[in-house]
Amino acid sequence: MSLRKIANVVGLLQAFVALSMVLAGGVALLYGDGDAGPIFLSALITAVVGLGFYRLTRFEGEITSREGFAIVTMAWTATAVFGALPYFLSGTIDAPVAALFEAMSGFTTTGATVFSDIEALPHGILFWRSLTHWLGGMGIIVLVIAVLPYLGVGGMQLFRAEVPGPTPERLRPRITQTAKLLWLVYVGLTAAETVLYVLGGMSLFDAVNHAFATMATGGFSTKNASMAAFESPYIHWVTIVFMYLAGVNFSLHFRAATGRFLYGKDQEWRFFTGAVVFTAVLIAMVNLASGAYSPSLSGLEPAVRHALFQSVSIATTTGFVSADYELWVPAAQMTLLALFFLGGMAGSTGGGIKAVRVLLLLKQTANELRRHLHPRAIFLARVGKKPVKEEVMANVIGFVVLYLLLCLSGAVVLSYMGLDLLTALTASLATVGNVGPGFGMVGATENYGWMGSMELGVLSFLMLVGRLEIYTVLLLFHPELWKRRRSYH
């Protein structure tokens, strides 16, 4: 474990963060809201510190997998800290922890905000918020790997630690090529969504920002009422489609782009899509039956649209809101809450437990049930036709247990800080899963601005742990990681 290597890579990454701040500064200059100065200043500080570290800590040799974990965690922490500078220096957020929360929420694509009046924010800051989503969605390290081959084999270690899902899939023999292809698909889909938004009458600025937030499964909006501010069903439908696409494994998109449609062959895809559609149908029926939407022909489209929108939004962990779902009957709300435990597909930009893990866990549970009938039987869980190794299964079970434990611990800690039961629980679930909005005082029309620094600090940590799939971050707290392995030569 070499601190030198960690500092070096983390420093280099900050140069990229600074570069993206310059982009936001450019947007600020364009609109002249007076926030260009603080953003450029942030970029300067970030660049000086980052490049300083990078220049002072040149190293020889490879990055080990242990260092990989440390680098990824440190890089994300540093990125959030520097990413908070524009909010703090521009004075849009006064409390440093709140600024950190907003930046962390952006990069981890959670979409929880401390702003109550978003529309009052200057354009540069708004754009920076969306940009943090977009960079964090596909993974800032994956971006660097795509651009800079210098990390070499070590790149694989970082890639593994950052990309969501149990086992990242390689599209090409070289990790640099794989990273490039993933970003290519990502950029393409973002561009397509922007165009569709503009065609639907959205301003270019809103279109770009919402496309960033959708494709990253983030959830920051430029409007106070989130997607409910746009009354056009067309815009809602476009958002549903792209939220859904962002929640699907990008390797499948890449293959589709090369002419091979393998969606239907992928069992995780069938499970994910089936679960989302099933809950949406349930919610739509409950809402129609309860009279939340008029059970007539004119009420059918909004009922279906909002049910699907909210289901896709929560399942993919985007967190956009098209209607105040807290006004729905408890049955609809509870169904939605259940989706907090699904998450997007592995290899997507979505967070949460991930559909494939849930699927595997269900299969394993079914097998345990069968084991009572055949105590000596060997049962293997499979995804599609591929058998899952017992070690991978153990890893998945460990992950889900840790995930639930983390949600629970988070909720307990928040309740000790004075939050009510529903708020504490759903805030914890919404941040670990990188969803954004929850229920109660963090519900559809609420925000996190009323919380104190303590609460926001805890939630920032939960977002980071959730985004990096728990193991990566928690490993840093394991004493064995830091033990020097003795070498005799």
Place this chain on the structure above:
Amino acid sequence: MNVLVVGAGEVGFHLAQRLSEENQDVVLIESDPERADFAAQHLDVITVVGNGASLSILEEAGVKGAAMLLAVTSRDEVNLIACLAAKRLGVQSTIARISNPEYYQRGSVLSREQMGIDLMINPERECARETFQLLRSAAATDVAQFADGRVQLLGLQVKPGAPVAGKTLLQLGEELSHRHYVTVAIVRDGVTTIPTGDSMIREGDQLYMLAPTNEVQDIPPMAGHDRFQLRRVMIAGGSTEGEYLAEVLLENGVEVTLLDRDRRRCVQLAESLPKALVLHADATDLELLEMEGVSGVDGYVSATHNDETNLLSSLLAKTAGARKVVSLIHKFEYLRLVPRVGIDASVSPRMATVNAILRYVRRGRVMTVASLAGIDAEAIEFRVDAASRVAGRSLRDLHFPKGSVVGTILRDDEILIPRGDDRIEAGDEVIVFALPDAIAEIEALFE
């Protein structure tokens, strides 16, 4: 014809024996001096001690003048190299015993043709195929297929009170004139006879009957056996044979329970056979077998690598009430033991290999030969060409030698059950059953 056989294990020894009995000149190459010595003492063949894949040994064995090389050691690579070398040295046809599917399936580096090997025989797969046929025809102790599976031979015991018992073949022929079948052999007290019209069938006889595959299910009731459908099979032992058998059964919609005592092997099996129920258990653990419902299975196959375990496991299953019990037997000496201890049937991977190779060796006009475990008679499939002496003549005129019978004539898509005045025509495929003494004469007739 000079034939080189590489490897004097059970397969090689048996092959050499059979070929030598049929007047072929056999040279047997074996690396183990003791085994070579044993073969030299028991068989009418020349033995050469050495590595069959080595050039000098092949030359010493007379590879230059040989018409055929059969590489049947238990090692795939040795067999492959021996065949490759033989082909280069001008041997016309080569046959290799290959167990690893990677060498003959698609995805192999060199195709069979590129390696110059005329036939690759997989003992385990042959064995699985044979076991499956045995299971499917529950009453049968022997099953063989002819004409690409369009005709089947069934060997089965005549039960007390069976409709055919106490009748001569002529009587039966009149009663069942609408049915297509031929009785080709009867084994009574260990003696095989090729029956004539006057032969009488008795209770307890072992009967061999030939019929078109779609009518084969009518034969067991004639011999007093129940009709039967294969639904659930338990396989004890996750050997390669067991795995292949499970594959075939699952493809045919049969429910399969497979058990092995090595846990890692179980995991492999569970990976490759998603539909099978794989148990980590011993083949002789009766308590477990009963818990998993061995008493209700239609078929039970013991397929471990150990013959003694297989026999014991089969007996346990039979006692527990499994319907049809088949045991995998590797040692030829044990094969005769099987009917005596009450196990329904046995399959020998090596015998299956020997059969498959003999079938090919006698190709040309001869297409298929089946050696059956329980009897001395052989089934030989001939193709008749226009120049043949038998073409255009009726069976009555041909005077088939004693100890032989024509089972079936296949003409285009038609399956003929022959009567005396039927004619053999050019292009026909004829299946003849014969005792060993009559084989040479039969072959001369079709020459």
